[in-house]
Structure formats: structure tokens, C-alpha cells
Amino acid sequence: MPEMIRVEGLQKTFRVMERRPGLRGAVLNLFAPRHRMVQAVNAVSFSLQAGELVGYLGPNGAGKSTTIKVLTGLLVPTAGEVQVNGVVPWKVRERYVRQIGAVFGYRSTLWWDLPVIDSLELLQPMYDIPPARFRSNLAEFSRLLDLEPFINTPVRSLSLGQRMRADICAALLHEPHLLFLDEPTIGLDVVAKEHIRQFVSHVNRQRGVTVLLTTHDLSDVERLCERVMILDLGRLLYDGSLAGLNDAFESFWSLKVDFAEDYADVNLPGLPAPRREGRQAVYAFDHRELSSAELIRRLLERFAIADLEVRRPPLEETIRRIYQEKLLVDGERGQAV
Amino acid sequence: MRRTLGLYLRLISIQLRSQMQFRFSFWLDVLTTGLLNVSYFFSTYLVLQRFGNIAGWTIPEVAFLYGMIEVAFGTMDMVFSGFDPDFFSVFIRQGTLDQVLLRPMSVAAQIFGSSFVLRRIGRIGQGAAVLIYALVTLDIHWTPAKVVYLPVVLLSQVLAMGALFMVGSTLVFWTVQRVEAINVVTYGGVEVMSYPATIFPTWLRGFFTYIFPFIFLNYYPALYFLDRPDPLGFPVWAPFFALPAALLMLLAAWRFWTFGLSKYQSTGT
Ligand SMILES: Nc1ncnc2c1ncn2[C@@H]1O[C@H](COP(=O)(O)OP(=O)(O)O)[C@@H](O)[C@H]1O
Ligand SMILES: [Mg+2]
Numbered sequence: 236m237p238e239m240i241r242v243e244g245l246q247k248t249f250r251v252m253e254r255r256p257g258l259r260g261a262v263l264n265l266f267a268p269r270h271r272m273v274q275a276v277n278a279v280s281f282s283l284q285a286g287e288l289v290g291y292l293g294p295n296g297a298g299k300s301t302t303i304k305v306l307t308g309l310l311v312p313t314a315g316e317v318q319v320n321g322v323v324p325w326k327v328r329e330r331y332v333r334q335i336g337a338v339f340g341y342r343s344t345l346w347w348d349l350p351v352i353d354s355l356e357l358l359q360p361m362y363d364i365p366p367a368r369f370r371s372n373l374a375e376f377s378r379l380l381d382l383e384p385f386i387n388t389p390v391r392s393l394s395l396g397q398r399m400r401a402d403i404c405a406a407l408l409h410e411p412h413l414l415f416l417d418e419p420t421i422g423l424d425v426v427a428k429e430h431i432r433q434f435v436s437h438v439n440r441q442r443g444v445t446v447l448l449t450t451h452d453l454s455d456v457e458r459l460c461e462r463v464m465i466l467d468l469g470r471l472l473y474d475g476s477l478a479g480l481n482d483a484f485e486s487f488w489s490l491k492v493d494f495a496e497d498y499a500d501v502n503l504p505g506l507p508a509p510r511r512e513g514r515q516a517v518y519a520f521d522h523r524e525l526s527s528a529e530l531i532r533r534l535l536e537r538f539a540i541a542d543l544e545v546r547r548p549p550l551e552e553t554i555r556r557i558y559q560e561k562l563l564v565d566g567e568r569g570q571a572v
Numbered sequence: 573m574r575r576t577l578g579l580y581l582r583l584i585s586i587q588l589r590s591q592m593q594f595r596f597s598f599w600l601d602v603l604t605t606g607l608l609n610v611s612y613f614f615s616t617y618l619v620l621q622r623f624g625n626i627a628g629w630t631i632p633e634v635a636f637l638y639g640m641i642e643v644a645f646g647t648m649d650m651v652f653s654g655f656d657p658d659f660f661s662v663f664i665r666q667g668t669l670d671q672v673l674l675r676p677m678s679v680a681a682q683i684f685g686s687s688f689v690l691r692r693i694g695r696i697g698q699g700a701a702v703l704i705y706a707l708v709t710l711d712i713h714w715t716p717a718k719v720v721y722l723p724v725v726l727l728s729q730v731l732a733m734g735a736l737f738m739v740g741s742t743l744v745f746w747t748v749q750r751v752e753a754i755n756v757v758t759y760g761g762v763e764v765m766s767y768p769a770t771i772f773p774t775w776l777r778g779f780f781t782y783i784f785p786f787i788f789l790n791y792y793p794a795l796y797f798l799d800r801p802d803p804l805g806f807p808v809w810a811p812f813f814a815l816p817a818a819l820l821m822l823l824a825a826w827r828f829w830t831f832g833l834s835k836y837q838s839t840g841t
Contacts, residue, residue, distance in 0.1 A: 249837055250837070252746075252747075304670070304838055307674060308673065308674075309670050309673045309674070309838055310836075310837070310838055311834070328673065329676050329677070329678070330676070332673075332674055332675065332676050333676045337674055339670070342667050342670070342671075343671075344670075344671045344674055346586065348590050349586060349590075353586070357582065357583075357586070360575075360578065360579060360582065361579060361675055361676060361677055362676060363575075
């Protein structure tokens with residue numbers, strides 16, 4: 236598989252003017268402006284192969300949108316190298332944007348006052364899409380995204396979910412190799428989210444479009460992506476498979492035990508005392524040092540047991556821990572970052 | 573270039589279509605702005621009539637100065653409305669420039685295509701009426717050169733004032749808010765150009781000669797059209813410096829614009 240995106244040591248620092256209040260402040264702002272540097276993205280490196288569908292995950296303010304804006308050629312980075320499909324996005328903007336599609340969840344890329352269909356038709360000459368291709372693509376996407384009911388409605392009057400569908404259609408009419416989705420499901424209800432996920436999955440599989448999707452909604456990632464990159468405070472914390480995430484980070488699993496009899500002492504040597512409630516006890520254990528099978532064997536040696544349940548922590552919790560502890564790790568293919 | 577022009581016209585036609593959706597309020601707007609300007613000119617006319625002249629310029633001669641600049645400014649305000657700093661600062665704040673940067677078309681052409689305030693024909697029409705009054709009343713000694721030069725002067729004025737709009741919009745890349753100072757130059761320049769240059773104090777005349785060369789855009793061409801002597805003693809080519817002055821301003825503005833665009837930081841969410 237050829238490499239589609241290569242990012243090395245990406246850094247973006249914003250210069251933000253500090254506004255001082257009051258009249259005196261206004262004068263000072265004008266003649267002695269004070270600036271603050273905001274480091275939005277810091278030393279981020281990754282690579283995407285053609286055909287991948289990768290989730291770019293992180294809490295608000297992590298630097299996801301900034302990364303997408305650099306990759307779509309909207310922003311020039313402060314430092315680092317970016318190559319997409321062999322070119323540097325911001326250097327050949329007009330040529331480059333023909334090859335990509337981009338959707339921003341919080342802002343439409345369509346013409347606000349125009350009916351959806353007029354907006355879409357404007358893209359045909361703009362991207363020099365052959366008319367026949369344009370019509371067949373429009374027909375296909377319109378069917379899959381169910382655009383028909385609102386195709387004559389001005390963009391400004393659409394619901395958020397409708398607008399997102401129109402935007403995604405617009406991003407794909409010119410058949411880009413690469414699709415950037417920045418929070419495509421933000422603010423949508425469950426049904427609308429699912430509709431969009433299905434469509435994204437479809438274009439990735441059927442058309443081989445490489446997709447980089449940012450979100451802070453884990454269910455997007457669980458549903459769509461095999462690979463995730465996790466970002467916080469501008470730093471890449473994890474880059475690897477979704478399955479590997481739990482193994483890598485969450486070493487503490489728990490075992491819930493229902494004893495058949497009352498025991499005064501259920502502590503096991505070498506393990507922290509379990510949390511108890513009646514005949515129930517919950518043991519926390521590091522699954523890398525002690526397998527659940529071994530733990531169960533030891534318990535069965537000593538006690539009469541009615542029921543057992545091994546629990547791995549849910550993904551949300553794992554990710555929350557990653558953010559909290561800023562764990563940096565070697566993912567499957569990830570590098571220590 | 574042809575492709576860009578075609579796309580530009582499509583964008584403009586969209587603008588016009590949505591503006592004409594509300595036909596009644598549109599014409600009402602045109603009419604009121606036109607009438608407002610006419611009444612402004614008329615009150616000036618009454619004042620002038622008392623004095624008979626301004627710095628030796630008769631009323632029709634001043635009307636010539638005023639009519640020229642009104643037609644040119646109205647046209648500029650219509651064609652360059654995408655670069656109007658008041659419009660462009662909103663454009664930046666709402667993040668619309670991101671959308672523009674995502675499209676495979678020249679950024680400037682898209683900004684030209686993003687606004688076209690047709691209502692300005694009210695001001696243009698009013699200016700044209702005053703200009704026609706001047707041309708009919710004045711006994712201009714027409715030569716073929718003057719006939720050709722008149723539209724060239726108007727075009728130069730449009731470009732020069734458009735350059736100021738562009739500079740004002742470029743400043744927004746740094747300030748996000750519009751910058752009043754540049755509006756003062758733009759709108760103040762229009763005021764200054766509507767009167768004979770000699771009525772202004774030397775420092776102001778110097779400002780509009782050496783820093784923003786507006787004096788060559790209306791006053792000097794008018795001396796030529798009206799066959800008036802030059803009281804300021806500039807070289808004989810001064811009346812013909814309108815187009816070069818405008819092109820210089822536009823070039824400088826364009827350089828500044830591309831520099832500003834390269835510093836664009838986008839907006840946070
Ligand atoms: N245009 C901008 N100007 C100044 N600061 C910005 C700008 N865009 C983003 N930031 C700041 O950079 C950081 C990362 O923002 P962003 O990339 O939008 O994060 P995310 O998309 O992950 O929520 C935040 O602190 C944000 O305030
Ligand atoms: Mg974001």
C-alpha cells in the first residue's frame with residue numbers, strides 16, 4: 236500500500252493578541268500589542284497508508300482541528316514536514332485541494348444562502364468534474380445520504396444532520412482520494428450519527444477513499460476505525476490498533492466473585508485487599524503479571540464460589556486514564572512520542 | 573484566467589439572484605441611498621450658491637469633481653464589496669475564508685465573487701446625474717484625447733480606492749477587527765477628492781499627494797478637462813499620472829494582501 240500522508244515533527248504555534256480591557260487597554264493594544272503563544276500541536280509524527288480509515292481522537296482543544304487544517308492546506312505549520320500524496324499541501328494549494336475532500340462539523344463549507352442543489356452544482360465547474368461523472372456521483376450520494384427531501388432547501392435552513400449530509404456529499408463529488416472529517420457527528424442524534432458512519436464506511440470500502448476522522452465521540456471510532464491516534468495538549472499519546480489500546484494501557488482488570496459461604500477473610504497473598512459487599516468481593520489485578528485463569532484457580536483452592544465475572548475496563552475509562560496520566564506509549568506500530 | 577472569470581461570473585450571478593429575491597426592499601434601498609446623496613449634494617449646492625465659487629471654482633466645476641468621484645466610488649464599492657473591510661472582518665471571524673481556501677480557485681477571485689452590493693447603483697446613478705449636469709453646463713473644450721481619457725480616469729479612481737479596500741482587509745489578518753484608521757483614509761480621501769485641492773491645508777494636501785496620491789486621480793485630471801491652470805506648479809504630466817498612480821497603489825496593495833494571506837491563522841472554534 237502506498238503511503239498517503241506523512242507527517243514528521245509537526246508543530247503549530249498560534250500567536251494570539253492579548254486584549255487589555257478599557258480605553259487605556261485599547262490604546263495599549265494598538266501601540267504596544269502583547270502576544271501570547273499557544274502551542275496547538277507539538278512534535279506530532281504519523282503516517283497513513285492509502286485506503287486506511289483512521290480515527291484521530293482527543294478532548295476539546297487537543298489540537299485535532301489544527302492538524303486537519305494543516306493537512307488540508309489552510310494553515311502553514313510553524314515547524315515540521317508534511318507530505319500528502321507526494322505534495323506539500325499549503326505550497327500548491329489550488330492543485331492540492333482538488334485531490335481532497337474536507338468536512339468541518341461545526342461549519343458548513345457550502346454557500347449559506349443557496350439551495351443545496353445549487354451549491355452542489357457550483358462545484359461541478361469549480362472542480363472541473365466531467366458532467367456525466369458529476370451526475371452519476373450526485374445520484375449515488377444523494378440516494379445513500381437521502382438528500383432528496385431537502386435538496387431544494389437553502390443550506391441555512393437545514394437541520395444539523397441534514398447539513399452534515401449535504402456537506403459530506405459536497406466533499407466527495409469530485410472523487411477525492413482522501414477525505415478529512417473534522418467532528419462529523421458533533422451534535423447529532425444517534426440515528427443521524429449512524430447514517431453518517433455507514434456512509435463513511437461505504438466510501439472507504441467501495442471507493443477506497445483514505446479517511447482521517449477526528450472526533451471526541453468514542454463510538455465513532457469503535458464503529459469505524461481499526462486504528463486510532465490519540466492526541467492531547469498537542470502531543471500524540473497513542474498510535475496503534477483500537478484493540479491494542481486496552482492491552483497497552485489498562486493493566487488492571489477486575490474479577491468479581493460471589494462466594495457460596497460467608498468468609499471472614501478473603502484476602503489473597505500478593506494482591507490488594509478486595510472491595511467487599513456481603514458475599515461479594517471485587518479483586519483488582521494486573522493481568523500482565525497474573526492471568527485471570529491463575530487467579531481463579533487460587534480462589535477455587537481456598538473458597539467455595541457461586542459465580543465469577545472478569546471485567547476489562549470500558550474504553551472510555553481507558554482513554555480517560557490516558558488523558559489524565561498523559562501516558563506515552565509504544566503502540567503496535569506507534570513510536571514513543 | 574478564462575476559467576476563473578467564468579467562475580467569478582457564476583458567483584456574482586448567485587449574489588445578484590439572492591439580492592433580487594427581495595425586489596421591493598432592494599429598489600427602496602437604491603432609491604433612499606440615491607436620494608440621501610442627492611439631498612447632500614443639493615445642500616452643498618445651496619451653500620455654494622451663496623459664495624458663488626470655491627477657491628475660484630464655479631459650481632458646475634465642483635460638480636464635475638464631485639460627480640466623477642461619486643460614480644467611481646459607487647462602482648468601486650460595488651465591485652470590491654468583498655474586500656470592504658467591514659465585510660471582510662466578518663468573513664474572517666466567521667471562518668468563511670477557510671471555505672474559500674478549500675476551493676480550487678484563486679482566493680482573491682472568490683472574495684470578489686463573495687459579495688456584490690448591487691444597491692450601490694443608487695449612489696452611482698446619483699453621481700452620474702451630477703456629472704451629466706456638470707458636463708452639460710460646462711463649456712468643455714472637447715478633444716478626442718479628452719474623450720478617451722475620461723473613462724480612463726474613472727477606471728483609475730476605481731482601482732485606487734479598491735486598493736485601499738484591499739489594504740484595509742489585509743490588516744484584518746492581524747487585527748481580526750476592522751481598522752478605523754484605514755477607513756478614515758478611504759472615506760476621507762473621497763471627501764478630499766470632491767473639492768479643489770487648494771482649499772485644504774498643506775499637510776493634508778501633502779498626505780494625499782505623496783503618501784496616498786489621490787490628488788492625481790481627480791484634481792489634476794479635472795484641471796486638464798476644464799483647461800484650468802495649475803496653481804501648485806506640478807510638472808505638466810501631472811494630469812496624466814492617474815492610471816500609473818492607481819496601478820502603483822494596486823500593486824502595493826496586492827503585495828501586502830498576499831503577504832497578509834500567508835500569515836493567515838484561521839480561527840479557533
Ligand atoms: N486560529 C487560532 N488562533 C489561536 N488559537 C487557536 C486557533 N485555533 C486553535 N487554537 C488553539 O489551539 C488549541 C488547539 O485547538 P484545536 O486544534 O481547535 O483543538 P481540537 O480541534 O482538538 O478541539 C486550542 O488551545 C485552541 O484554543
Ligand atoms: Mg476541533
